[in-house]
Amino acid sequence: MMSVIRIDTTDKHIINLASIVSGARSILYKKVDLLAYDCDGFTIHKHLPKAVVFPKNTAEVSQIVKYCSENKLPFLARGAGTGLSGGAIPINGEVIISMVRMKKLISVDLENRQAVVEPGFVNLKLTNSISDKGYYYAPDPSSQYCCTIGGNVAENAGGAHCLKYGVTTNHILGLEVVLPNGEIIEIGKNGVLDEPGYDLLGLLTGSEGTLGIVTKITVRILKNPEGKQTVLAYFDRVEDGSQAVSDIISAGIVPAALEMMDKTAIEAVEAAAFPVGHPKDIEAVLLIEVDGIAAGIDEQINQIVKVCKKRNVREVRAAKDEEERGRWWANRKTGFGAMGAISPDYLVQDGVIPRSKLPEVLRKIAQISGESGLRIANIFHAGDGNLHPLVLFDARKPGEIEKALEAGSQCLKACADVGGTITGEHGVGIEKREEMRFVFKEEEILAQTNIREVFNPDNLLNAGKLFPTPGRCVEIKKEMKA
Amino acid sequence: MMSVIRIDTTDKHIINLASIVSGARSILYKKVDLLAYDCDGFTIHKHLPKAVVFPKNTAEVSQIVKYCSENKLPFLARGAGTGLSGGAIPINGEVIISMVRMKKLISVDLENRQAVVEPGFVNLKLTNSISDKGYYYAPDPSSQYCCTIGGNVAENAGGAHCLKYGVTTNHILGLEVVLPNGEIIEIGKNGVLDEPGYDLLGLLTGSEGTLGIVTKITVRILKNPEGKQTVLAYFDRVEDGSQAVSDIISAGIVPAALEMMDKTAIEAVEAAAFPVGHPKDIEAVLLIEVDGIAAGIDEQINQIVKVCKKRNVREVRAAKDEEERGRWWANRKTGFGAMGAISPDYLVQDGVIPRSKLPEVLRKIAQISGESGLRIANIFHAGDGNLHPLVLFDARKPGEIEKALEAGSQCLKACADVGGTITGEHGVGIEKREEMRFVFKEEEILAQTNIREVFNPDNLLNAGKLFPTPGRCVEIKKEMKA
Numbered sequence: 022m023m024s025v026i027r028i029d030t031t032d033k034h035i036i037n038l039a040s041i042v043s044g045a046r047s048i049l050y051k052k053v054d055l056l057a058y059d060c061d062g063f064t065i066h067k068h069l070p071k072a073v074v075f076p077k078n079t080a081e082v083s084q085i086v087k088y089c090s091e092n093k094l095p096f097l098a099r100g101a102g103t104g105l106s107g108g109a110i111p112i113n114g115e116v117i118i119s120m121v122r123m124k125k126l127i128s129v130d131l132e133n134r135q136a137v138v139e140p141g142f143v144n145l146k147l148t149n150s151i152s153d154k155g156y157y158y159a160p161d162p163s164s165q166y167c168c169t170i171g172g173n174v175a176e177n178a179g180g181a182h183c184l185k186y187g188v189t190t191n192h193i194l195g196l197e198v199v200l201p202n203g204e205i206i207e208i209g210k211n212g213v214l215d216e217p218g219y220d221l222l223g224l225l226t227g228s229e230g231t232l233g234i235v236t237k238i239t240v241r242i243l244k245n246p247e248g249k250q251t252v253l254a255y256f257d258r259v260e261d262g263s264q265a266v267s268d269i270i271s272a273g274i275v276p277a278a279l280e281m282m283d284k285t286a287i288e289a290v291e292a293a294a295f296p297v298g299h300p301k302d303i304e305a306v307l308l309i310e311v312d313g314i315a316a317g318i319d320e321q322i323n324q325i326v327k328v329c330k331k332r333n334v335r336e337v338r339a340a341k342d343e344e345e346r347g348r349w350w351a352n353r354k355t356g357f358g359a360m361g362a363i364s365p366d367y368l369v370q371d372g373v374i375p376r377s378k379l380p381e382v383l384r385k386i387a388q389i390s391g392e393s394g395l396r397i398a399n400i401f402h403a404g405d406g407n408l409h410p411l412v413l414f415d416a417r418k419p420g421e422i423e424k425a426l427e428a429g430s431q432c433l434k435a436c437a438d439v440g441g442t443i444t445g446e447h448g449v450g451i452e453k454r455e456e457m458r459f460v461f462k463e464e465e466i467l468a469q470t471n472i473r474e475v476f477n478p479d480n481l482l483n484a485g486k487l488f489p490t491p492g493r494c495v496e497i498k499k500e501m502k503a
Numbered sequence: 504m505m506s507v508i509r510i511d512t513t514d515k516h517i518i519n520l521a522s523i524v525s526g527a528r529s530i531l532y533k534k535v536d537l538l539a540y541d542c543d544g545f546t547i548h549k550h551l552p553k554a555v556v557f558p559k560n561t562a563e564v565s566q567i568v569k570y571c572s573e574n575k576l577p578f579l580a581r582g583a584g585t586g587l588s589g590g591a592i593p594i595n596g597e598v599i600i601s602m603v604r605m606k607k608l609i610s611v612d613l614e615n616r617q618a619v620v621e622p623g624f625v626n627l628k629l630t631n632s633i634s635d636k637g638y639y640y641a642p643d644p645s646s647q648y649c650c651t652i653g654g655n656v657a658e659n660a661g662g663a664h665c666l667k668y669g670v671t672t673n674h675i676l677g678l679e680v681v682l683p684n685g686e687i688i689e690i691g692k693n694g695v696l697d698e699p700g701y702d703l704l705g706l707l708t709g710s711e712g713t714l715g716i717v718t719k720i721t722v723r724i725l726k727n728p729e730g731k732q733t734v735l736a737y738f739d740r741v742e743d744g745s746q747a748v749s750d751i752i753s754a755g756i757v758p759a760a761l762e763m764m765d766k767t768a769i770e771a772v773e774a775a776a777f778p779v780g781h782p783k784d785i786e787a788v789l790l791i792e793v794d795g796i797a798a799g800i801d802e803q804i805n806q807i808v809k810v811c812k813k814r815n816v817r818e819v820r821a822a823k824d825e826e827e828r829g830r831w832w833a834n835r836k837t838g839f840g841a842m843g844a845i846s847p848d849y850l851v852q853d854g855v856i857p858r859s860k861l862p863e864v865l866r867k868i869a870q871i872s873g874e875s876g877l878r879i880a881n882i883f884h885a886g887d888g889n890l891h892p893l894v895l896f897d898a899r900k901p902g903e904i905e906k907a908l909e910a911g912s913q914c915l916k917a918c919a920d921v922g923g924t925i926t927g928e929h930g931v932g933i934e935k936r937e938e939m940r941f942v943f944k945e946e947e948i949l950a951q952t953n954i955r956e957v958f959n960p961d962n963l964l965n966a967g968k969l970f971p972t973p974g975r976c977v978e979i980k981k982e983m984k985a
Contacts, residue, residue, distance in 0.1 A: 132753065132859040155755075190702070191673075206947050217926045217939060218969065219714075219951045220672070223705030232701075244755035271614065273637070273726035317799035377614040444699045457699060465688050468958075469701045475953045487700065 034094060035072055038116065041084045042074045047122075049073040058099070058117055062164075063107035063452055065368070065422060070111035073099075075122045079197060079205060079236040082118060086234065087203030089116055090481060097483040098234040100141060100172030103164040105369060106450025108176065108229045112485050118234060120171050126150055127237070135194060137239050140171020147240070156242045159186040162446065163354040174235050177227030179446030181278040181353070184404035185312075186243070188446060190226040195239030198225060201232075201482045209239065224472070229448050230483045232476040248315035249277070250322050251340040251349060254307040254329045255300055259283060262305030263379035265332040266403040269309070270376060272328055274321055279404030280308040280353055283383075285363075286398040286411070293359030295351040303335060307403065308353055310346075356400040357411065364396070364413035366421075370429040371447040372436030376406045385435040386410050393428040395421075407445035408436065434459055449487045457489050516576060517554055520598065523566045524556045529604075531555040540581070540599055544646075545589035545934055547850070547904065552593035555581075557604045561679060561687060561718040564600060568716065569685030571598055572963060579965040580716040582623060582654030585646040587851060588932025590658065590711045594967050600716060602653050608632055609719070617676060619721050622653020629722070638724045641668040644928070645836040656717050659709030661928030663760040663835070664792075666886035668725070670928060672708040677721030680707060683714075683964045691721065706954070711930050712965045714958040730797030731759070732804050733822040733831060736789040736811045737782055741765060744787030745861035747814040748885040751791070752858060754810055756803055761886030762790040762835055765865070767845075768880040768893070775841030777833040785817060789885065790835055792828075838882040839893065846878070846895035848903075852911040853929040854918030858888045867917040868892050875910040877903075889927035890918065916941055931969045939971050 028039050030050060039048045049055060050072040059067040071094065076082045089096040095113040100120050102109055111117055124141035129151060136147060136158070144165040147158040161180035162168055168178070174196070179188040186192075195209035209222040216222065225232055256262035262281060269279065282290065287299045287306060299306055307329075311321040326337050340346040360367040374382050383399065386408075390397040398411040410432045414425040433443045437459035444453060457466060470488055473480070510521050512532060521530045531537060532554040541549040553576065558564045571578040577595040582602050584591055593599055606623035611633060618629060618640070626647040629640040643662035644650055650660070656678070661670045668674075677691035691704040698704065707714055738744035744763060751761065764772065769781045769788060781788055789811075793803040808819050822828040842849040856864050865881065868890075872879040880893040892914045896907040915925045919941035925931070931939060939948060952970055955962070 130857075132749065133857040134752075190705075200950070204946055206944070206950060208947070216924055216942070217931045217935070218943065218948075219710055219954055220702070220705040220708065221950065223672075223702040224954075226702065228701055247755065267614065270616075273729065313795070314799035314802055316802045317796035320796055320798045375612075375615040442698055449699045453699070460698070461700065462688070464686055465690070466700075468682070468688060468703065471957045472701055472706075472954060475957055476950075 034092060037088060038072060038074055038085060041088065042076050042081055044077070047075045047077075058102070058111070061099070061102040061107060061109040062105045063110065063450060065426070066107055066110055066112070066451060068110055068112045069114065070117040071114050073117040073119050075119050077122050079199065082199045082234055082236050083203045083205055085116070085118055086199050086201065090202055090479070093479070093481065095481050095484055098171070098175070098230050100169035100175070101143070101164075101167050103168040104172060104176055104450065105371070105447040106444070106452040108448050108450040108483070108486055110451060112451060115483070120169065123236065124169075129242070131156065134242050134244075135239055136242050137237060138170050140174070140235050140238060141169050144168050144170055144173060147242075151242060152245070155245050157245055158192070158240060159183075159243055160189045160192055163357065170238055170240065171235050174226050174238060175228070175230045176446070176448040179402065179407065181280055181350075181402060183446075184279055184402065185275050185277045190223055192241045193222060193226050193238065194241055196222060196225055196235050197237035198233040198235055201477045201479070205236070227448070229450065229487045231473055231487055233482075246277070246312035248318040249310065249312040250318050251308070251310040251346045252322060252325065253299070253338045253349065254309060255303045255335045255337075256305040256307070257303055257333065257335055259304040259383055260380050261332040261334070262307055263383060263403070265307065265329050265334065266379060267376050268328045268332065269325055270404065272324055274311070274324055276309050276325070276404060277312040278308065278310040279402070281399070281401055281403035282306050282308075282353070282356065283399040285396055286356060286400045289359040289363045289398060290352050290356050292362035293355065295348060295355055297348055297352045300335075308349060353400070357409075360398060360411050360413060364415070366414050366416045366425075368412045368414065368425045368429050369447070370408070370410045370412065370432050371444050372408045372410070372433050372441055373445040374406045374408060374436050374439055374441035376404075378439040378441065379403065379406065382408065382435055382439060382441075386432055389428050389431045389435070393424055395425060395428055397428065397432070402445070405445070406441065408432070430456060451486055454487065454489050516574060519570060520554060520556055520567060523570065524558050524563055526559070529557045529559075540584070540593070543581070543584040543589060543591040544587045545592065545932060547908070548589055548592055548594070548933060550592055550594050551596065552599040553596050555599040555601050557601050559604050561681065564681045564716055564718050565685045565687055567598070567600055568681050568683065572684055572961070575961070575963065577963050577966055580653070580657070580712050582651035582657070583625070583646075583649050585650040586654060586658055586932065587853070587929040588926070588934040590930050590932040590965070590968055592933060594933060597965070602651065605718065606651075611724070613638065616724050617721055618724050619719060620652050622656070622717050622720060623651050626650050626652055626655060629724070633724060634727070637727050639727055640674070640722060641665075641725055642671045642674055645839065652720055652722065653717050656708050656720060657710070657712045658928070658930040661884065661889065663762055663884060665928075666761055666884060667757050667759045667794075672705055674723045675704060675708050675720065676723055678704060678707055678717050679719035680715040680717055683959045683961070687718070709930070711932065711969045713955055713969055715964075728759070728794035730800040731792065731794040732800050733790070733792040733828045734804060734807065735781070735820045735831065736791060737785045737817045738787040738789070739785055739815065739817055741786040741865055742862050743814040743816070744789055745865060745885070747789065747811050747816065748861060749858050750810045750814065751807055752886065754806055756793070756806055758791050758807070758886060759794040760790065760792040761884070763881070763883055763885035764788050764790075764835070764838065765881040767878055768838060768882045771841040771845045771880060772834050772838050774844035775837065777830060777837055779830055779834045782817075790831060835882070839891075842880060842893050842895060846897070848896050848898045848907075850894045850896065850907045850911050851929070852890070852892045852894065852914050853926050854890045854892070854915050854923055855927040856888045856890060856918050856921055856923035858886075860921040860923065861885065861888065864890065864917055864921060864923075868914055871910050871913045871917065875906055877907060877910055879910065879914070884927070887927070888923065890914070912938060933968055936969065936971045
């Protein structure tokens with residue numbers, strides 16, 4: 022085999038993989054290099070990969086996958102590594118297939134409102150590439166300035182504007198996928214609605230990298246709304262703020278975004294890089310944005326103000342201009358990181374509840390906080406009931422990591438108990454595998470792992486993610502086969 | 504076994520099935536009764552079922568399925584039988600499990616915008632049940648006055664208002680499903696966004712009754728829009744009409760509905776039960792509805808009129824009141840049946856194309872009509888590129904059925920050739936099995952039939968639907984296993 026990379030190892034797998042991804046620094050295999058890939062945005066577990074390869078095109082991905090498959094080497098795909106549930110952590114010493122060199126914007130079709138990107142293309146770059154023509158890409162995770170659309174597909178990422186516009190899966194029109202046997206398939210290839218046959222597009226989206234590796238993505242792009250207005254509403258009581266959320270939706274308004282932060286969260290964001298002057302003594306702030314036809318904007322804002330007043334809002338501020346609006350969003354979107362200003366460490370959780378249960382679950386979270394002795398901040402997508410409790414802790418204190426993990430898990434249980442679920446947009450990864458049992462019976466988990474087996478029969482691709490450890494599932498399966 | 508039904512047959516399967524669904528007329532097995540179940544809305548193929556059973560609850564469905572499964576009896580579920588691609592036709596002499604007795608509206612939760620229905624609940628009844636409180640259910644197939652929501656889920660049904668609001672799959676929050684082994688699972692059980700794990704909800708929705716039998720459905724309900732306006736726009740040239748469709752969407756307007764009828768269609772609807780006085784000499788009419796915040800409606804209509812004028816519209820009429828609006832919609836929604844006024848028989852097709860290809864594909868359909876010697880009318884959801892060519896023929900003339908089927912298939916090929924697909928909302932059923940090859944490679948079909956095998960390993964449930972006859976697929980599979 023020929024290789025243009027100088028490889029100073031005798032490991033035949035490294036040598037063979039290097040020959041597939043020829044070119045400078047297209048494979049990493051030394052420990053010092055691998056350390057940067059031992060975790061993703063979920064930093065509590067760390068594992069070294071066997072190697073990291075950087076393919077440049079679909080054919081290379083397919084060859085790498087075939088090689089790994091034939092040689093029984095575990096492997097997984099990684100985008101920017103901003104995932105928050107550990108989906109890209111190589112817990113089995115995987116060969117990591119990094120998609121960061123497949124970062125082209127392949128085409129934009131304004132007439133049919135579509136764009137085609139490679140998986141390593143950064144989320145925000147898409148909007149930046151088409152905004153001068155009056156278009157944008159809707160899903161906007163807080164990490165959008167660096168996370169990749171491939172990673173967004175794997176996790177079915179959400180974002181502040183998903184209340185009105187839907188999460189990633191609602192914006193994906195087609196995928197090219199390398200299956201775990203190296204075969205390349207196209208699904209939803211034509212970017213049209215409702216393809217015949219089974220909805221593989223939906224199945225692959227959000228499958229957390231366990232069914233295949235996405236190598237090309239057709240996304241829906243939207244026309245910029247004609248008008249937009251953003252307000253901050255401050256509440257003295259958190260109950261009033263949560264009730265206002267329900268009331269706004271009940272009034273028939275669907276804001277583009279409807280975010281909430283509680284007192285602890287406000288303390289953090291005001292102490293961090295993008296303070297905006299939130300009053301320090303309030304219990305909740307809502308960040309509300311409406312968009313659409315210009316003529317309807319003022320009326321919607323008036324209705325929202327009316328609803329907030331009925332819930333004893335202290336003050337409503339409207340953004341004076343785009344610059345102020347931008348600062349408010351920076352304040353919100355850097356909210357998780359802002360926890361660093363008030364706590365050495367934090368663990369972000371991601372539960373979903375029916376909107377009407379907001380007051381009840383926030384009370385429960387306060388109780389969990391009290392019992393664990395750990396502060397919990399709440400920054401979340403209130404409009405769609407997607408909570409993000411941030412458990413603050415100090416990893417240097419013995420036992421605090423475990424206590425934080427336990428408190429996070431209890432928050433998820435509280436969500437599941439009111440008819441909610443354990444992830445809205447961050448995925449299950451390795452973090453919430455056992456919590457899957459809060460929402461699924463064994464048979465229901467089995468129905469899913471059976472599907473994984475069809476795509477990924479040797480379980481070499483991202484094994485050990487998304488589902489609880491087999492245990493009882495395997496037994497049931499044996500019984501069923503018997 | 505005990506049975507309260509008098510069964511005058513010695514067929515042990517009939518006797519045993521009757522004991523599961525006790526009660527008057529809960530099983531049909533005589534030829535004279537079975538004749539009513541030999542086809543659905545796709546009337547070209549007819550096959551008698553072995554029996555028709557009418558379960559009253561999920562437990563009975565599960566028992567029937569278990570019985571069929573253990574005794575290797577093919578079976579399938581049927582709603583109102585309005586499907587247009589033959590999905591409910593018992594081509595293997597199936598036991599039909601009719602869902603029409605499971606027709607309860609189980610609950611409505613206005614605060615969280617959800618309703619739970621049994622599968623036999625009629626689509627339009629849902630809106631009728633909640634409209635006094637200001638809510639509605641969005642997916643509105645033309646058959647909504649009689650089709651069931653269970654059938655809508657099986658076919659992922661669309662409708663005129665799916666342009667803005669999405670097809671059935673976008674409105675399904677949870678399903679209870681009886682799997683082909685009789686096991687009962689709940690998916691998306693909590694009616695919250697983005698459940699963890701694989702998107703089984705999306706996978707089951709639109710799987711055309713081949714993966715399981717839906718026994719309970721949680722749907723999203725929407726608040727009635729504050730304002731609504733409907734206009735008719737008449738064009739002398741079909742090209743201008745199609746170009747106006749593209750231009751409206753390009754202008755950033757998303758109408759609630761954007762329908763088109765061509766000259767032949769207009770001739771039919773004006774000759775049928777709900778004429779509204781369309782000019783007979785125009786080539787195309789657009790039926791356009793906008794809805795939303797009241798303050799924005801007039802501006803949107805003004806923009807639409809401006810766009811239409813640029814495309815040489817002859818006249819734009821606005822609906823004077825709800826009554827006139829209702830008549831216009833009746834005229835459109837009974838359009839397929841109206842073909843009976845100008846032709847003894849018709850075959851409706853259902854292709855999807857990128858909106859920008861509308862003029863090109865309409866020309867191609869005119870050419871197919873010319874070559875086949877059969878008239879083809881077009882009534883369709885222009886806004887989302889979902890065409891419905893209606894091939895007019897006379898079944899009494901030898902060879903015309905075959906000619907009509909061939910012309911229909913050519914229309915689908917024309918859609919696929921411009922990057923479109925072969926069904927937008929009617930499903931594949933038995934009608935378009937071979938046309939699946941227009942859009943899928945063998946490996947892509949195999950990826951889907953492999954999933955079917957996980958759920959439906961003995962292929963007793965609705966076998967022979969949705970996918971082309973195995974042939975080459977099976978060979979590939981053998982090669983892969985080897």
